Amino acid sequence: MKSPREIVDLMLREDAFSSLLTMKVINVELGYCELTMQVLTEMTNGFGIAHGGITYSLADSTLAFASNSRGKQCVSVDTNITHLARVNAGDILLAKSKEIHVGNQIAVYEVFITNQEEKRVAHFKGTVRVTEKFW
Amino acid sequence: MKSPREIVDLMLREDAFSSLLTMKVINVELGYCELTMQVLTEMTNGFGIAHGGITYSLADSTLAFASNSRGKQCVSVDTNITHLARVNAGDILLAKSKEIHVGNQIAVYEVFITNQEEKRVAHFKGTVRVTEKFW
Amino acid sequence: MKSPREIVDLMLREDAFSSLLTMKVINVELGYCELTMQVLTEMTNGFGIAHGGITYSLADSTLAFASNSRGKQCVSVDTNITHLARVNAGDILLAKSKEIHVGNQIAVYEVFITNQEEKRVAHFKGTVRVTEKFW
C-alpha cells in the first residue's frame, strides 16, 4: 500500500490546475494535508481582490490530498466555503486540513486558510464519498 | 443608476481570473446572469478531470454578476457546491443563475451548471451580503 | 414495487417527530413532496420566533419523503438551510421539494418553505445517499 506522500505525489503529477495556481505541498500525513500558494494579479476579480475561486481551489486540493492520503480514492460530493476576510494579490495563503469524520461511505474534512499575517481568510468544509478503489 | 450590463462590464474589465478561465457572458439581466467557458487541459486535477475549483469559479462569477446587477455591491459570504458528474477537458460549460431571495441585508442565488450535452454537472448555492454601496 | 404514496404512508406511520410537529402531507409524487404544518407557541425560541429547528425539520421530512418516494431507501448526508424571514407562532408553513439530481449514489433536492402569505421564509438544500435497499 502506498504512503500518504506517494499518493499525493501521484496526484500532483497530473494536477495541472493546482500547479497553475502555484500550490505547493508543505506537509502530508495520514488524513492530513497542508498547502501553500501565492495570490498573483491574474487571480483577482472585479473588486480587485482574489476571486472566490482561488481560496476554494486551494481548499479543494487540500481536501483531495488529505482524504486520498488514507489509501482509498475519494471523490468530492458537497463542499462549502465561508469567505472571512479580503485576500489581496501578493498574499501568501496557507491551508491546513482537519479530519472531522472517516466512515466507510463518506468522510468529512474542514480546511482553514490563513494569510501571511496568520489572519484566517476562509473556512471550508467538505464531504467526500469514499470509494473501494485503492491508489 | 447603471444598467445590469454596465455593471457587469465594469466588473469584467478588472476580473483577471474570470478572463484567465476563458469565461464569457452570454446574458445579463436584472438579478440574472448566464456565463460560459471551455475546460482546458490546464484546468484538470489528479484524476484527469476538471478540478473542483473550475465549476466553483464559474458559479462564483455567475453569482457575483447576478447579485451585483441589481445596483448595490454584494459580497459573497457562504457558498456551497455539489459536484454531480465528471467534467472533462474540452467540455463547454454553461452556468445559469436563479434568484432565491433578495433582502435588505442578504440575497441568495443558486447556479446550475450544465455541459455541452445539457447534462447537469454541478449545483451551487450562494448567500451574499448586500452592502449600501452603489455601483 | 410500492407507489410513492405507499412509501410515504409507511414512513409516516413511524415518524413520531413529524407528527409531534403537526406535519401533514399535501401531495406526494415520484420524486416530489409537499408538506404543511402550523407553528405552535411550543416551537418558538429565545427571540419569540420559530426555532430554526422548525423549518429545518419540516424541510428535512420533505426531503426524506421526496427522495424515498422513488423506491430506494435514501439517507440524508449533507443539508443546509438559509433562513430568509421571521417565522411566528400561528404561521402556517408550506414546504415544496424540487429535484436537482438523481444519481446512482447520491441525489440532491431543494425545499422551498413559504408562509400563509406566500412569503418565502427558508430555502433548504439536501444531499442524500441512495442505498440499494428497496422499500
Next chain:
Amino acid sequence: MKSPREIVDLMLREDAFSSLLTMKVINVELGYCELTMQVLTEMTNGFGIAHGGITYSLADSTLAFASNSRGKQCVSVDTNITHLARVNAGDILLAKSKEIHVGNQIAVYEVFITNQEEKRVAHFKGTVRVTEKFW
C-alpha cells in the same frame, strides 16, 4: 453589559422549543456553549432513528447561545449539518461549539455532537449575522 450566562438565561427563559426537546445547558462562556439532551421516542422518524431535525435543533440552539453570549444579538443566516452516525431513542447527546470567526458583520461557529459513547454523530457549521443590538 450582561455576562454570557445572564444572556443565555434570558434566552432560555423564552425558548419553548429547546425546553420541549429537553435541552440543558452544561456550560456557557464568552463565545462558547455546551448543551445536552436525551433523545425520546417522540423524536424518531420513519426509519426508527432520531429525526434529522433533532441534532439540527440541538446544534442550532448551541450556535444561538454561543454567538449571542458575546453581547450583541446574532441572527442565524446559513447553517449546514452533516449526519455522521445513527442516533437512537435513549441516546444522550452532547453538543459543543467552536468559534471559527468573529467579525463585525458575520460570525461563524461549528458544533460537534457526540453520543454517550463519545462517538461523533453530527457536525454542524453556522454563519450568523451580528446585529448592533445589545442584550
